[in-house]
Amino acid sequence: MTNSTNLSLIYLDSNATTPVHPAAAQAVMSTMTQTFGNPSSSHITGIRAKDIMEKTRNAGKKLLGIDKGQLIFTSGATEGIQTAILSALVEAKKSLTPNKQYYLLYGATEHKAVPNSLHHWNQILGINAEIKAIPVDHQGKLDLNFIAEHAADSLMICTMAVNNETGVYQDLTALETTIRTTNPHVYWMVDCVQVLGKRNLNIENTSIDYAPFSGHKLYAPKGIGFVYVRSSAPFTPFIAGGGQESGQRSGTENLPGIASLKAIFDILNGDSAHQFSNHSQLQGYRLQIIKALKEAFGDIVLNHSLENTVPTTINFAIPGFSSKEIMDLFDAANIRVSSGSACSSKVTRSFVLDAMGLPAWQSESAIRMSFGPMFNQDDCDQACERIISAAKALKESCLVVSNEINETPLDGLVELRSGNNCCWVYADKQTKTAVVIDPVHELIQRIVNLVNCQGLTLKAVLDTHGHADHESSRNEIAKALGMSTATCHLGWPTDTDCIEMLGQTYSSITIGNHNLVKVPTAGHTADSVSYLLTQKFNGEYQSSMCHFAFCGDTILMGSLGRTNFETSSSAEMYASLRLLNQLVDEQSLICASHDYYNEFATTIALERGRNQLLNSVLSNSIDLDTFCEQKSVLDSHLNDEQGQEIQCGAYVEVDAALKIREYDKDSLARLLKDDQNIKLVDIREPHEYALQRSSNVELNVPMTRLVQFINERSKQKQDKYVLVCRSGSRSLVVAQALGRLGFENVGHLKGGYALGL
Ligand code: PLP
Numbered sequence: 071m072t073n074s075t076n077l078s079l080i081y082l083d084s085n086a087t088t089p090v091h092p093a094a095a096q097a098v099m100s101t102m103t104q105t106f107g108n109p110s111s112s113h114i115t116g117i118r119a120k121d122i123m124e125k126t127r128n129a130g131k132k133l134l135g136i137d138k139g140q141l142i143f144t145s146g147a148t149e150g151i152q153t154a155i156l157s158a159l160v161e162a163k164k165s166l167t168p169n170k171q172y173y174l175l176y177g178a179t180e181h182k183a184v185p186n187s188l189h190h191w192n193q194i195l196g197i198n199a200e201i202k203a204i205p206v207d208h209q210g211k212l213d214l215n216f217i218a219e220h221a222a223d224s225l226m227i228c229t230m231a232v233n234n235e236t237g238v239y240q241d242l243t244a245l246e247t248t249i250r251t252t253n254p255h256v257y258w259m260v261d262c263v264q265v266l267g268k269r270n271l272n273i274e275n276t277s278i279d280y281a282p283f284s285g286h287k288l289y290a291p292k293g294i295g296f297v298y299v300r301s302s303a304p305f306t307p308f309i310a311g312g313g314q315e316s317g318q319r320s321g322t323e324n325l326p327g328i329a330s331l332k333a334i335f336d337i338l339n340g341d342s343a344h345q346f347s348n349h350s351q352l353q354g355y356r357l358q359i360i361k362a363l364k365e366a367f368g369d370i371v372l373n374h375s376l377e378n379t380v381p382t383t384i385n386f387a388i389p390g391f392s393s394k395e396i397m398d399l400f401d402a403a404n405i406r407v408s409s410g411s412a413c414s415s416k417v418t419r420s421f422v423l424d425a426m427g428l429p430a431w432q433s434e435s436a437i438r439m440s441f442g443p444m445f446n447q448d449d450c451d452q453a454c455e456r457i458i459s460a461a462k463a464l465k466e467s468c469l470v471v472s473n474e475i476n477e478t479p480l481d482g483l484v485e486l487r488s489g490n491n492c493c494w495v496y497a498d499k500q501t502k503t504a505v506v507i508d509p510v511h512e513l514i515q516r517i518v519n520l521v522n523c524q525g526l527t528l529k530a531v532l533d534t535h536g537h538a539d540h541e542s543s544r545n546e547i548a549k550a551l552g553m554s555t556a557t558c559h560l561g562w563p564t565d566t567d568c569i570e571m572l573g574q575t576y577s578s579i580t581i582g583n584h585n586l587v588k589v590p591t592a593g594h595t596a597d598s599v600s601y602l603l604t605q606k607f608n609g610e611y612q613s614s615m616c617h618f619a620f621c622g623d624t625i626l627m628g629s630l631g632r633t634n635f636e637t638s639s640s641a642e643m644y645a646s647l648r649l650l651n652q653l654v655d656e657q658s659l660i661c662a663s664h665d666y667y668n669e670f671a672t673t674i675a676l677e678r679g680r681n682q683l684l685n686s687v688l689s690n691s692i693d694l695d696t697f698c699e700q701k702s703v704l705d706s707h708l709n710d711e712q713g714q715e716i717q718c719g720a721y722v723e724v725d726a727a728l729k730i731r732e733y734d735k736d737s738l739a740r741l742l743k744d745d746q747n748i749k750l751v752d753i754r755e756p757h758e759y760a761l762q763r764s765s766n767v768e769l770n771v772p773m774t775r776l777v778q779f780i781n782e783r784s785k786q787k788q789d790k791y792v793l794v795c796r797s798g799s800r801s802l803v804v805a806q807a808l809g810r811l812g813f814e815n816v817g818h819l820k821g822g823y824a825l826g827l
Contacts, residue, residue, distance in 0.1 A: 077404040077762075080453045084287070085234045085264060085383060085440035086408055091289035093337070093344050094330035098291060101329040109323050110314060119325050126328045129335035130296060134281075135272035138301035142319050143294070143328055147263045148183045150282025150297035153308040153319070155187045155226065158257035158279065159195050161304035162225040172199040173220050176228040178206050178425035179238070181261060184228045199225055203425075209378055210238035210426050214248045221252035229258070231265035231281075235422040235438055236374040237383025239269060246276055257303065263287055267338060267346060267443045268380040279303035285327060289444060290334055294327025346443035352381040355450040359384060359439065362454035366461030367470060373423055373432055382442060385423075387435035390515040391469075393418060395755075396437050401796055401824075402758035403460035405453070408438045431512070463757035468523035469516060480504075480524045482778040483603075483618060483661070488512035490666050494620055496603060497526055498582030505579070505586055506531045507601060507620045508663040511543045518550045528553060529579050530586075532561040534622025534663055535598040538635060538718070560599060562588055571604075571611045572652055584617075591650060593643025594623045594631030594718070600646075602653060613655040617781050621650065625677060626662045627669040629719030630684060634705040640698040644687060650674070651688045659781055664718050670807045671777045730805040731817035733792060735826040738819055741792070742766060748790045753804050758796065764827045767794065776804060780811055790815040798822040 081089070090098070101122065107115030109123050123143075130141050144150045166172065174188045188201050202220060205213045210233060221227065227249055232239045242260065249258055259280040265271055267288045273281055280303060285294040299305055311320030336342035347355070356376070363370045363386065373385040388396060393409035400407050409418060423433040441449070464470045468480075481499035485492055488510045495517065497504035504526045509517055521528060528551060531544045544561045548554070558564055562577065569578045569585055578585040584605050591600045601620040604611055623631035624646055633640040654660070656675040678685040683700055686692040692700070708717055733741060742748055752759050752767045759770040771779045783789065791808070793801035793816065801818035808816045819827060 077456070078452070080403075080405040080449075080456050082439040082441055082453060083406045083408050084442040084445075085237075085438065087286045087292065088289045088442050088444075090291050090330065091333060091337070091344070091444065093333040093342065094290050097329040097333045098326040101326045105329075106325070109325060110312070122325065122329050122332065123323060126332035126335065129332055129339060129341070133335050133338050134298060135274050136298060137274055139274055140299045140301070140305075140318070141296050142299060142315050143296050143323060144282070144319060145293055145324070146286070146295035147181075147261065147282040147284035148187075149308065150280075150284075150295055151183050151187050151259070151261065152191075153297050153305075154257075154259045154280030154282060154299075155191050155228075156308055157299070157304050157306045158226045158259070159191050159197055160306040162257065163195055163197055166197070171223060172197070173224040174199045174201045174226050174228075175204050175217065175220055175224050176201070177212050177230055177240075178203040179210055179233050179235070179422040180228060180230055181234055181263070184230075184259075184261060188226075188228065197225070204229070206425055208427055209375055210236050210422070211378065212240055212245065214244060217245070217248050218252050221249055221256055224253060224256050226257045226259065228261070230261040230263075231271065232263075232268060232380050233422060234264050235383075235420060235436070236385045236426075237264070237379035237381075237440070238374055239265070239378060239380055242276060242278075246278075250277055262298075264380070267334075268352075268382055273298055274300075285331055285334070288334055288442060290330040291327055294324050294331060296331070347446055349381060351447075352441075352443065352445070355441065355445055355447070356381045356384060358450055358454055359457070360386075362457045366458045367464075371432060373426075373428060373436055382440055382445070384439045386437055386439075387432045388437070389431075389435075390512070391435055393435055393437055396435075398754065398758055398796055399460055399464060399761070400437075402754065402761040403456055403463070404762070405456050405460060408440070409436065460757075460761060463760045465523075466760060467756040468520045469757065470519060480520070480526070482775070483781070484520070484774050485661070485670070485777055486513050486516060486774060487665070490664050492661065492663055492665050493517070494618075494661050495520065496581060496586070496618070497524065498584070501582045503527050503529050503581050505529050505581060505601075506547065507661075508532070508534055508537075508622065509543045509547055511541060511546070514543045514546050514550065517547055521551055529581060530561055530563050532601060534600065534620060534624075535560070535595045537623075537663070538595075560597065562599075569611060585611075587611075589649065589653060591621065591624050591646035593633055593639055593646045595635055596637040596639065596642075598622055598624055598631070598646070600624060600650060613653055613658070616654050616658040618777070619650065619654045619658055619660045620663075621660050622663045623718040625650070625660050625672070625674070625684070626664055626719035627667060627672045627677075628680065630681070630701070630704075631719055632705050632708055632717070633701055634708070640701040641694055643701070644694050644697045647684065647687050657784065659777055661777060666717070666719070668803045668807065669810060670773075670804075671780060671811070673811065676810065728806045728809045730802060730809060732802075732820040733817055734820055738792060738827070745790065748792055751791050751793050752795070753793050753801055754795050762823065764794070764823070766827065773800060773804060776807070780808070780813075783813075787813045788815065789813075791817070793818040794827060795819075795822045797824045 105118050107119035109120035127141050176184050192199055204216050257279045260278045262281045263284045279300045281298040283296050286292040307318050309320050314320050337344045337346055367388045370386045370388050397409050419433040420436045423436055479499040480497040484495040491510045493509045493513050494507040531547050533542045566577045566579050568575050576587045578587045584603055587602045589600045591598050602616045603618040604616040607615045633643050657673050659671045661671050687697055750767045751769045751771050753771055755772045793805050795801040798821045805816045805818040
């Protein structure tokens with residue numbers, strides 16, 4: 071029921087895996103239904119199966135120029151890598167000199183299968199060599215001097231022909247000269263997974279000892295691969311058993327997989343009616359896609375050069391966008407790409423690009439597009455067209471520069487994030503005015519685009535305090551928008567109004583029919599302030615009319631701002647907390663400048679329920695001295711909790727994840743049929759929603775507008791919502807946040823659009 075079902079799939083992730091070539095699929099089918107024999111059987115069906123296997127081996131040998139060496143079928147490259155490393159290390163172990171320092175070298179940009187296998191077998195075999203990563207330069211080329219320095223004492227050197235993230239290829243001749251000049255006998259493995267079909271390789275002309283390959287990277291099915299073993303290289307079977315593959319790799323052979331390889335080898339050898347695109351055609355496609363990306367997104371930054379890379383890979387970053395955001399956009403446009411990066415516990419970044427010394431933002435924003443030699447002009451044209459239409463959706467949601475003023479005026483609060491930093495933009499649709507609070511450097515372009523695209527006038531660009539962990543981008547934004555920067559401290563304008571709240575006079579700016587009131591809330595830092603977005607009620611400012619309280623790092627979700635900086639004062643924080651409690655209703659939304667646990671916003675009521683210290687202050691059950699003592703204990707544990715990162719809040723306690731009702735496609739369909747009151751809410755960003763949506767969905771509440779939505783629906787917390795997103799992870803996080811803030815009937819669709827709606 072989604073409108074993207076009309077869009078054909080544009081698959082640009084061939085370095086991860088490929089579809090099966092029709093000729094390979096046919097070979098698979100035929101060996102599953104007709105020539106299905108066991109190659110070890112001596113009857114005719116077995117003999118025919120064996121014949122297919124040997125013909126495949128010969129075609130592979132022809133392709134790679136193998137004469138004396140062996141080509142052994144495996145389940146894939148990971149098994150080939152194990153086989154090579156085990157074989158080399160078992161042999162090396164036989165002649166180790168006691169107490170000598172040995173090395174196992176591998177390229178710093180190698181697929182993780184390589185270093186992880188080296189560590190594994192080094193430990194299992196008790197070799198205890200030092201495992202060292204060979205550095206690469208800016209272009210991803212291995213440091214030959216490093217190899218020359220360490221090769222003499224190395225037991226094995228593992229390098230790769232072509233990198234899977236960047237397409238960077240190594241100069242195998244130069245590498246060989248360096249290795250063999252220093253150590254003619256060291257075992258040398260070259261991971262050849264990404265080279266097949268993209269560069270020629272005459273393997274027996276080299277002194278490579280082991281070369282693992284994988285079928286599924288070049289149009290064969292998953293679960294089949296092969297490894298080349300030089301005739302002089304030692305060999306230890308990784309799998310023992312029935313003695314298949316001349317005892318070198320036991321287990322009944324994967325005949326369908328092997329037959330599929332034959333179909334691919336034949337195409338590559340020119341022995342098939344099918345053809346692949348040639349190198350210069352592939353070069354042309356890559357240039358055409360890069361041109362389309364530039365047309366679509368403006369300044370893209372390539373993460374590699376076009377010279378030393380295979381023409382089937384493009385790794386790039388779009389300034390101002392994380393990999394995840396672009397992945398979400400492309401998925402909605404039915405374009406499959408990869409983030410080109412591995413997920414660590416905190417940040418998503420590419421260890422390959424890090425090893426190449428690229429700036430952190432490029433690594434965090436890396437997108438990999440890859441295609442294979444089956445890609446043709448038609449595929450390329452369609453891909454380019456789709457990329458451009460996906461970017462158009464971004465322009466319409468004001469995320470990339472466009473010359474047109476957006477027709478859907480922004481009203482209310484928008485939350486922009488960079489990592490755990492939260493930046494808030496509040497806009498008034500009638501007066502087309504807005505304020506920005508706590509802008510971080512990474513979001514400058516996005517904020518400027520939003521303001522320009524919406525035709526907004528900024529009344530102020532503000533900070534809640536001088537941040538310790540990042541620099542404010544206040545002045546850069548003001549400059550980019552041609553605003554006067556002659557504002558006083560923290561960006562607060564000089565020509566403000568005065569308003570009275572609870573007998574005190576505060577400085578305020580007007581945004582439409584709301585006021586943004588500046589309240590000094592020192593404590594976390596001496597300059598800390600809170601901005602309260604409020605309105606008059608019956609001619610008076612009342613705490614119940616405070617919609618949003620931008621408290622910076624004074625009250626954070628699950629914590630209070632740390633008070634162990636030089637200008638901090640826990641005594642002042644004590645007073646600030648009590649003041650906020652008077653001015654801000656216990657149900658008003660507190661918008662902090664950090665969100666470490668994806669909670670979006672909080673309220674004083676919620677925090678009092680889980681933050682004992684805050685509750686004690688607000689209920690007058692502890693005095694100032696006790697507060698300061700307890701706060702200092704909390705602050706002293708700060709870095710233990712969060713490792714290296716500067717954590718701005720003294721962590722108190724985070725609730726256990728709320729249990730959320732989960733639906734799958736079928737149970738959701740039943741629910742919608744049975745209960746007319748269910749509201750399906752798509753929580754993806756507007757550009758994703760514009761590209762693909764279900765006709766059942768009534769509302770689009772992007773995560774950037776969630777806090778505004780919570781404010782608008784604060785009186786309808788019993789309503790029944792089921793949230794949907796791309797894969798079910800955002801919808802779960804949002805459902806938990808809503809649940810925490812008192813929404814009583816929120817569920818989500820597990821697996822999201824990916825598994826069907
Ligand atoms: N080496 C490289 C360079 C790869 O790209 C991959 C697959 O991602 C592998 C090894 C592992 O291959 P397989 O999936 O066949 O085990």
